[in-house]
Amino acid sequence: MPWEEKTVEKSRIAFLADALQGEQTMSELCRIYGISRKTGYKWLHRYECGESMGDHSRAPFGRPNKTQDAMEQLILAHRDNRPAWGARKLKHSLERKGYRELPAASTICAILKRNGRINQEESKKHKPYTRFERAYPNDLWQTDFKGDFALGNGQRCHPLTVLDDHSRYSLCVDAKENERYNGVRESFIRLFKEYGLPKSIFCDNGNPWGTSQSAGYTRFEVWLMDLGILTIHGRPMHPQTQGKEERFHRTLKAELLRNTTLKHMAEAQKNFDRFRTCYNEERPHQALGYDVPAKHYSTSSRVMPKRIKTWDYPCGCMLRKVKASGYITFMNQGYFLSEAFAEKEIGVQESDESNTYDLLYRGFRIGKLNAEERIITSRRVYR
Numbered sequence: 001m002p003w004e005e006k007t008v009e010k011s012r013i014a015f016l017a018d019a020l021q022g023e024q025t026m027s028e029l030c031r032i033y034g035i036s037r038k039t040g041y042k043w044l045h046r047y048e049c050g051e052s053m054g055d056h057s058r059a060p061f062g063r064p065n066k067t068q069d070a071m072e073q074l075i076l077a078h079r080d081n082r083p084a085w086g087a088r089k090l091k092h093s094l095e096r097k098g099y100r101e102l103p104a105a106s107t108i109c110a111i112l113k114r115n116g117r118i119n120q121e122e123s124k125k126h127k128p129y130t131r132f133e134r135a136y137p138n139d140l141w142q143t144d145f146k147g148d149f150a151l152g153n154g155q156r157c158h159p160l161t162v163l164d165d166h167s168r169y170s171l172c173v174d175a176k177e178n179e180r181y182n183g184v185r186e187s188f189i190r191l192f193k194e195y196g197l198p199k200s201i202f203c204d205n206g207n208p209w210g211t212s213q214s215a216g217y218t219r220f221e222v223w224l225m226d227l228g229i230l231t232i233h234g235r236p237m238h239p240q241t242q243g244k245e246e247r248f249h250r251t252l253k254a255e256l257l258r259n260t261t262l263k264h265m266a267e268a269q270k271n272f273d274r275f276r277t278c279y280n281e282e283r284p285h286q287a288l289g290y291d292v293p294a295k296h297y298s299t300s301s302r303v304m305p306k307r308i309k310t311w312d313y314p315c316g317c318m319l320r321k322v323k324a325s326g327y328i329t330f331m332n333q334g335y336f337l338s339e340a341f342a343e344k345e346i347g348v349q350e351s352d353e354s355n356t357y358d359l360l361y362r363g364f365r366i367g368k369l370n371a372e373e374r375i376i377t378s379r380r381v382y383r
Helices: 005-021 026-033 037-048 069-081 087-096 105-114 120-125 181-195 219-226 239-257 265-281
Strands: 140-145 156-164 170-176 200-203 230-233 318-321 327-330 333-336 345-350 356-361 364-370 375-378
Touching (some): 026 037, 069 087, 069 105, 087 105, 140 170, 156 181, 156 239, 156 265, 170 181, 181 219, 219 230, 239 265, 318 327, 327 345
Parallel strands (some): 140 200, 200 230
Antiparallel strands (some): 140 156, 327 333
């Protein structure tokens, strides 16, 4: 009968005992035990050599396709240095550093799993997004505050981030004490001087970017219009409309904030600057075909003016100065526009609709006024 799995070693010993007695030929014994003569002679030879009657390992003597230990250690060391990077990012980063004959991304992933560098539950959370993308650098910048956190000295840090939509280039990660207008304006002045002016800036509806109040305008928007920049707001209560900023914040948290204790604001800024350099010049970006953002970004041809010039409104446009209270007067009727336009001059131009006028500020339409109903019917900004 064939070897039974649970008594295989005992069956082999019994077979050898019968064979050594010499009362039966090898052919007869093999028929009784249900094995081939080749198998019978194999176990007799192993007995004579003093080998165990258990099964030998079936592993190959050599593994020609196994990643060399030095390469595996290089991959693990690079992963330990960048614990939030996946297999593809690690592979492209190492290739950029000059390493050749790297294993496939799937093999690198297997190495990471085998050495406990990948958490399966955490990996399931990260799914690719489908997002829009502007055609050229500086067509659109996205900006937002990363959620604030406590520093070692007890002070709260509010990271202000700005990202170029086309290239994913990080223009700014500034450590701020609060989220107020003056601090934001200070950072954007520096950015405009260094990188030039974008066509549009995409942000959410909270201060200082926008406001949920009926006025509908902020000093930040008016200042950007002075510079010829359109402010675009995402849908209220839909942070996913700023997907690139949300993803950038997740990367900032995973690659810096989660593993680093920052003692004070200066140390936070130093680490933010170091993170930006890595993000822009070293970290492969999946949306860029694993290229780095710095290779896809170039500064704007629109430089920041030294002063804001007077605007020439079109012929036939009626000019009105906004009072400090935010009101304008038109046809002997007062209309509240916004205190954000205080002391500034706007244009009122007749539209195609009956008894309706477009409200203009420099190169933008900022609303519509219905003279019959005596209300401002729209406060959306268009270029």
